[in-house]
Amino acid sequence: MTRLELIGITKQYPGVRANDDIHLKVAPGQIHAVLGENGAGKSTLMKIIYGATRPDAGQMAWNGREVAVASPAQARALGISMVYQHFSLFDTLTAAENIWLGLDKALSLAEVVEQTRVVSAEYGLHVDPARPVHTLSVGERQRVEIVRALLTRPQLLILDEPTSVLTPQAVESLFVTLRKLSSEGCSILYISHKLHEIRSLCHHCTVLRGGRLVGEVDPRQESNASLSRLMIGADAPVLTAREGQRGANVLRVAGLGLAQLDPFGVTLKDIAFDVSAGEIVGVAGVSGNGQQELLAALSGEDPRAAPGSIQLFDHDIARASPGKRRAAGLHFVPEERLGRGAVPTLSLAMNTLLTRTEAVGRGGWLRMGEARRLAAKLIDGFRVKASGPDAMARTLSGGNLQKFIVGREIDAAPKLLIIAQPTWGVDVGAAAQIRGELLRLRNPGCALLVFSEELDELFEICDRLHVIAEGRLSPSVPIAAATREQIGEWMSGLWPGSAAVEEASHVQA
């Protein structure tokens, strides 16, 4: 008997068919991967199974019986639980209170605390029920979510991109838990675009592309290359990185500390690093460890840094406005494309004006023709798929808008380019193109600083790596000497000479 069967699920959204005649079978105890690029329709399919959205056509059978799941509450009653990619926890409540809120049954808080202890011990998911969520690390928060899902004793657990916020070590311990669940007969739907994880964890893999089912394979029999070919429908472009020529110092940060702006932000402590011309320096780290805060201080969006702590070409820029920094050659590509890197409701031509001043004439007069020409040049030069310079920014796909924004900053001939999550949510082809552009920018002597949560990406393009953890920055390590294990350990704050390591050695002594 199959645990879950989907027959011909179809879902049409205005302008896009998110799921087109999808068939899927999950056996009891099976870890079933759903693989696909961003926008392939994975999340829509899971929402349909979980009752958060309703399909336009198709049937769903649960343990051999046809069902129509109308709401997540009904799904939980059937025995389906879901852990979303973005956590839904209240920062000010304790772990147990958060779990309590997510349960449908009438249990007392004391009972929930007790059950939490039992379940977390059983599956090796250490969670202290009494700790407020804002004091938990991202990995711990995810454990709270998983414990909450497990308390309902599900027969099917859906995990949406569960490892995107975890260190490599935390991923391993998550897999131990998932294998134990599977051995007890709980089925798992594992949504991901990370090929090596799927190959090491899953029993079966359904591949989606553009809303359609394009493959059903046993991932243990496949290679990364063959899975990737299924996922993107073509061979992944290969990037050839060459050794860069390191030149003079461009950016020097020393003793940069910044108090957190909001109660759940991160305080930066004594950050020091430098970037030279002709090199790409990477900053790895699990999100929420101070990346946003450090980027805002570097870009000038947060002008509170102490004078002298940030120097560009030996000039103090710690308090300079973003415009002044840009004039000095520092360009920045933020993580959020819509609303920060570009204004969604303005045309591409108008969006060039955010960081470029070519079209601003005397007395602040706008030369629209100039702006349109610049946008057309970027569309052409960076192969952006758009109807033209007058296309609204929000009508572009994520990858194309990212190409436009990256192109806008590269075209300004920066001396230092700071870029956050260069390929986040971007399809494989566009991602390879963007990484290629970054390498091409490095070779004539531009300095680059890349923040990313994708270790593979950093290993691919960087010359040196730093790791940021809990608002502190590790020393740098040349890419040739770095290993995934070492960087993974550093992501938990455990680098030689770090505060965390000192503490540990004190305890031992």
Add this chain to the structure above:
Amino acid sequence: MFKLEPRTQTSMLLAVAAPLLALAITVLIGIMLFTALGKDPVQALGLFFVEPLKNGRALAELSIKAVPLALIALGLAVCFRANIWNIGAEGQFVLGALGAGWVAMHAGPGASGWFVVPVLLGGVAGGMLWAGVVALLRDRFNTNEILVSLMLVYVATLLLNYLVYGPWKDPDGYNFPQTVLFAPGTRLPRLVTGLRMNLGVVIALLAVVAFAVFQFRTYRGYALTVGGIAPAAARYAGFSSRSALWTALLLSGGMAGLAGALEVAGPLGQLTPYVPVGYGFAAIIVAFVGRLHPVGIVFSSVLMSMFYIGGELAQSRMGLPKALTSVFQGLLLFTLLACDNGLQYRMRWVAAAKDKAKARAGVAA
């Protein structure tokens, strides 16, 4: 059950259609209202939509009301686009009238016609001063500009009353609460002899052009717009939010002040407690019905002054209450907001799907 889902595209045509649709619904509700009151709806609608456009005299009267509305709304549109909610244009209008009145009182009987220029500038300064208080409090203490600007309307009205009942009262005015009649040199020249229409019309049309250029063709206007619709993008670009705050408030305050000054230098000719007649509040509706666009504001200000004049006519000729004007203004804004919502979202009847699901679940069980 109705379900709202966002539309993927809102076409330009519909953006223009929303105000027209809102007007049509307002008229329809108006017809029902007049019928319920036992009045002839055709005659009543004629008073609102035909009478104010009938001849040159009527058009001149229309312009007297449309000019201040348009001027105030132009300034407010800049504020609203920048996401700064100046609700106190009425107070800035009163301070404009006070500023203009103070300058006008210094004119001798033989003052030249050019004296009207400092009078108008006095009005602009008065309005800017009042809006500047709002900007200062928001900038320094992060106070809410909606509350502060609204509260300052009452302060402005009390200040006007204090002055016309006290220090500025005409000593020869039989103790009426009013200032002296200002010297002829301080008055705006009329455009056509015999009609009350004055140079304010030309000033308003020039202002429309100036604001359109500012909004769509200058870097400063662009920065304001970005700050309003995408604050994070404005921070990223390095557009100062403080400068946006001050620019938007001083501009809108100055425009409201200018409107107040034109009232003093135009139809009023003196200060009385009856200077504030609600133009500052009505202009909020004018700005939105005009889609926060300078050209749209021309049309919406004319429409709104038709409501004013129609309301007065309905009172005198048909014995309908004067509150009818406000009812129409409110209806128009309400239906416009509803139509806007209808444009951004599509309404779908989903009960059928649910019944089907229920039926299916029933079969399965």
